Amino acid sequence: MPYQPPIRDDLRGAAPYGAPQLDVPVRLNTNENPFPPSPALATAIGAAAAAAAADLNRYPDRDARVLRQRLAAYLGRESGVTLQAEQIWAANGSNEVMHHIFSAFGGPTRTALAFSPTYSMYEQYARDTFTRYVTVRRDPDFSLDATTVVAAMLGGSPSIVVLTSPNNPTGTALPLEVVAAACATATGVVVVDEAYAEFRRPGVPSALSLLPGNPNLIVTRTMSKAFALAGARLGYAIACPEVIDALRVVRLPYHLSAITQAVASTALDHADELQGQVDTLRRERDDLLSWLRDRGVRAVDSDANFILFGVFADQHRAWQALLDRGVLVREVGPEEWLRVTVGTPADNAAFRAALEAVITEDGMMAPSE
Numbered sequence: 001m002p003y004q005p006p007i008r009d010d011l012r013g014a015a016p017y018g019a020p021q022l023d024v025p026v027r028l029n030t031n032e033n034p035f036p037p038s039p040a041l042a043t044a045i046g047a048a049a050a051a052a053a054a055d056l057n058r059y060p061d062r063d064a065r066v067l068r069q070r071l072a073a074y075l076g077r078e079s080g081v082t083l084q085a086e087q088i089w090a091a092n093g094s095n096e097v098m099h100h101i102f103s104a105f106g107g108p109t110r111t112a113l114a115f116s117p118t119y120s121m122y123e124q125y126a127r128d129t130f131t132r133y134v135t136v137r138r139d140p141d142f143s144l145d146a147t148t149v150v151a152a153m154l155g156g157s158p159s160i161v162v163l164t165s166p167n168n169p170t171g172t173a174l175p176l177e178v179v180a181a182a183c184a185t186a187t188g189v190v191v192v193d194e195a196y197a198e199f200r201r202p203g204v205p206s207a208l209s210l211l212p213g214n215p216n217l218i219v220t221r222t223m224s225k226a227f228a229l230a231g232a233r234l235g236y237a238i239a240c241p242e243v244i245d246a247l248r249v250v251r252l253p254y255h256l257s258a259i260t261q262a263v264a265s266t267a268l269d270h271a272d273e274l275q276g277q278v279d280t281l282r283r284e285r286d287d288l289l290s291w292l293r294d295r296g297v298r299a300v301d302s303d304a305n306f307i308l309f310g311v312f313a314d315q316h317r318a319w320q321a322l323l324d325r326g327v328l329v330r331e332v333g334p335e336e337w338l339r340v341t342v343g344t345p346a347d348n349a350a351f352r353a354a355l356e357a358v359i360t361e362d363g364m365m366a367p368s369e
């Protein structure tokens with residue numbers, strides 16, 4: 001009999017989160033940026049890490065002042081909103097940022113509200129912090145309007161409302177009026193998870209512009225997607241200084257290593273070059289979306305670096321048929337749909353060739369209504 005550790009009752013039998021890490025030629029399942037750092041950026045990161053290494057006998061800057069300053073400057077250029085370092089919080093991925101938010105603003109007797117289908121990690125942050133987790137369904141086209149959000153909030157007085165924009169796995173961005181209505185209604189905090197913000201289409205706004213006047217608003221971002229830095233683990237939140245101070249209370253001491261701070265600061269110096277790759281991915285996304293629709297496949301409008309597509313008679317069978325052709329996509333979210341990450345032009349060509357074969361198989365697609 002193997003040892004049965006005395007794990008918390010509510011965690012018994014739970015599986016750790018994660019997509020299968022399969023060794024497949026074309027991996028389009030975790031919304032990574034397919035472009036590795038350029039040789040110039042990789043060299044600069046190496047030099048920054050070496051410089052930080054000379055001081056590794058010391059604890060890192062607990063408040064990551066240099067990095068937060070640079071993130072504020074980057075956001076000013078990206079969104080036109082003037083921000084101070086005191087409005088920025090950084091941690092190991094926006095997953096850790098979100099864990100801080102749930103630790104500070106959730107807790108026993110408190111509720112977090114989100115709108116499904118959405119990112120499945122929110123439920124785990126709630127579980128870990130003993131916060132009750134409630135979801136309300138989005139409309140059938142996966143959009144979300146202010147009436148639905150406000151009604152759900154009035155029904156439950158949540159301490160945390162999570163609005164994901166663009167939403168994962170649907171790619172749907174929210175109109176600003178929805179975020180504004182949530183902030184006006186909230187008795188707790190409103191979190192807008194903007195992990196994919198840099199991929200949004202022209203004219204689609206960021207909630208950053210609502211920060212002035214809404215002290216209960218927290219916007220989260222990450223360097224994992226647009227900055228092609230998933231392996232370095234750097235996420236951040238933008239909010240009023242009082243909210244940032246609350247997050248500082250629940251972080252572990254020295255949570256952000258000196259190496260991480262140096263690497264992220266260096267990548268920010270290369271933001272323009274990286275934004276060029278983001279533009280390529282946005283074009284590839286729009287092309288792929290048109291291609292899918294031309295073939296009679298339904299595809300949800302996307303402001304992110306992935307597309308939700310369907311509708312399959314059997315989601316798992318379609319996922320397996322693509323995998324058999326060397327293409328790994330994600331089985332996530334609503335039944336009958338699959339999510340594909342936009343890859344390099346070569347990845348996307350391989351996906352199109354595989355899908356072309358799969359959709360012609362008998363009984364693969366759901367009969368149209």
Ligand SMILES: *Cc1c(COP(=O)(O)O)cnc(C)c1O
Nearest residue numbers: 093094095119168195222224235
């Ligand atoms: C990928 C993703 C994140 C980013 O997670 P990191 O911890 O920063 O890598 C956050 N939110 C959503 C909805 C995501 O899809």
